[in-house]
Amino acid sequence: MILSELVNYLEKQAPLAYQEGYDNSGLIVGTYNKEIKSGLISLDCTEDVVHEAVESGCDIIISHHPIVFKGLKKLNGNSYVERVVMKAIKHDIAIYAIHTNLDNVNHGVNRKIADKLKLSNCSILLPKDDLLYKLVVFVPKSDAETLRDALFQAGAGAIGNYSECSFNTEGLGTFKAGDGTNPYVGNVGERHHEKEEKVEVIYPKHVEKKLVVAMHEAHPYEEVAYDIYKLQNKYHQVGSGMIGQTQEALEELDFLAIVKENLNVQVIRHSNLNGKKIQRVAVCGGAGGFLLPHAIRMGADAFVTADYKYHEFFDAEGKILITDVGHFESEQFTQELLLEIIQKKFPNFAVRLTGVNTNPINYYI
Incomplete structure (x- = not known):
């Protein structure tokens, strides 16, 4: 190919x-x-x-x-x-x-590590922001469903595990077609009133070009009225690390033994044992030390990652078991x-x- x-x-x-x-x-x-x-x-x-x-x-x-x-x-x-x-x-x-x-994708490197450790109920540890946008477009009511179909096909409308999500409100649009135009409805030089729908969909930034093209191709108007907004919402399908749960609460040494066997590692460096059971586990392939505060905040009992430096192990502060398996080993x-x-x-x-x-x-x- x-x-x-x-x-x-x-x-x-x-x-x-x-x-x-x-x-x-x-x-x-x-x-x-x-x-x-x-x-x-x-x-x-x-x-x-x-x-x-x-x-x-x-x-x-x-x-x-x-x-x-x-x-x-x-x-x-x-x-x-x-x-x-x-x-x-x-x-x-x-x-x-x-x-x-x-x-950073939900089905990527960290999901593979979580699967090897047999973690369940997994989710992104630190979802990304600055990736989600909203498209608002005005379309004749008669063409709204065709437009929605095109937007969904182009990658818009996904929220979590739900797809084809949109919000739609009806209203009355007005316009006057100027000289040299070929209006879909109404006459040149006359103000026209048209029953329209305002269609709102969320999309990830990387599909924007494809989405705008699809919108223009599916829209009946010569001049399409639309707005694009950047959202502050976190994109929970994309981000750093992953967090999940073991099948049962484990003693710390039992957990380390499972990590050693399932991830096929020779040596594990770890912070002080705290005598706490391990059930909620955060993971990050490669150098994941930057995620430690998030792992603690999300209630993780252990954090499996790599490339920890000497002084960084003190950051566990008895709250979590830092488990450094090695860079290659975490991503193999x-x-x-x-x-x-x-x-x-x-x-x-x-x-x-x-x-x-x-x-x-x-x-x-």
Whole structure:
């Protein structure tokens, strides 16, 4: 298939608009019109992973972490980042990264961790704001249902687990068509009164362009009267971390043993044991320390994440069990998640997991 087909699907699952401002998700190496026949999935895109792609004839590497995170001013092979990019270009291998946008979606990285820990009643720990907008559009009553259908199809109207949500009020609109117009109703030069509906729908920012196009195509008027408002509401389907519940309350050491086994980790660093039962658990793949206050506020008994520094363990203050499993370990199942996502849509596309262990950290036990 063409690379753009895969990219469009992945970005529908985890829109680029959901990535953090510091991130660099998306197509890093390659062209959208490139033909691809096979792909390789990895957590990191290293030189060994590119070599594996070359040897196995893969056309694209889909990684979680972007190989290019900061700007590159030169490509002369002086760093592993430059060498990876140069080798991929030399062998015509595309590189695609799906990082914090996959972290932030409800069905993404943190959901996979929660599933591995068998947590239930899961929800986003820190929902994002600044993502929701409202479209208000005025339409003849006779065409209101057609317009609503178009707006819903374009991605508007979802609130939580409910879809096709709108608010509609009836009123009377007036207008006078000027010279050179071709009014849908009424006559040029005469004030016209039309029974209209005001249709209001909420939508996530990334669908706005598609939504406005759909609105114009479905609306009968030459000049469409509409307003767009930015909302302060939090978007509970998108955000950082996840929180859920274990099947039963666990002793702290029993909980740590389950984490160690289910997440396949060699070593767990944790804060002081408090003698409290563990049932409500917050998780965040990668460096999630910034979420600790939110985990505590949401009543979490334990917080499973990575990349904690020495002094940050004091922040537990006896309120929560900080559980640092390691960066790679917390995100390793992202590879499985990507495989599942791609195979669900493209069952005949030859995609597989890398055989390279890209964890740069080793343990002497």
